[in-house]
Amino acid sequence: MVHYTTIVKASLDKVWQHLILKIEKPGNFVPGVSDVHILEKKEDFVTRKMTITSEGNATTLIEKITFEPYKVRFLLLEHPKFEGYVDNDIKAISNDETEMTFTINWKDKTSQAEFNNQELVKNAVLKTKKYIEEN
Template identity: 85%
Template sequence: MVQYSTIVNASLEKVWEHLILKIEKPENFVPGVSDVIILDKNEDFVNRKMTITVEGNATTLVEKITFVPYKVRFLLLEHPKFEGYVDNDIKAISDTETEMTFTINWKDKTTQSEFDNTEMVKNAVLKTKNYIEEN
């Protein structure tokens, strides 16, 4: 498990609205995202296919995304290397500050070793924070 938290200078409601937007427009929030396709959408979940390019390597994945205030879970349905999920959690610190935590619970399908790229998680959190504060 890899986790990173930061304080966003925005209300809980604003951060939540952006986390919901992130489901259909992840390229605004996550570095290296392209080719986003919503496969299925209803009031309980969204299935999404997208490509992520990290250090020149492109990976296509499919996720089932569930969302209840104030948690969004991105469950991997298809990924060539990993299985597991990512949680985006938020909680109010004050009327104008929200704590945002991303937790990656991925394991290598072959070795069962845990994903441990802290820098990637930190970059995703900070890109999301910056986008929310600027928009």
């Protein structure tokens, strides 16, 4: 498990609205995203298919996304290499500051080794922070 936390200069409500937007428009928040398709949309979850390109390699994945204030969970349903989930958690620090933590809890399907790319999670958090603060 790898995680990264930062403070976003925005209200809890604004950050939450952006995390909900991230479900259908992940390209604004996650580096390398393309070809996003919502496969199913219910009151309490969304199933999404998308492609992520990193270091020249494209990976298509399907996720079941659940959300309740103030946590969004991205559960991998289909991924060629990993299984597990990503959590996006937020909590208010003040009226105009919110603590945001992304936790990646993925394991390699074959070796069961834990995913351990700190730089990837940091970049995702910082891209999300920048987008929220600028929009």
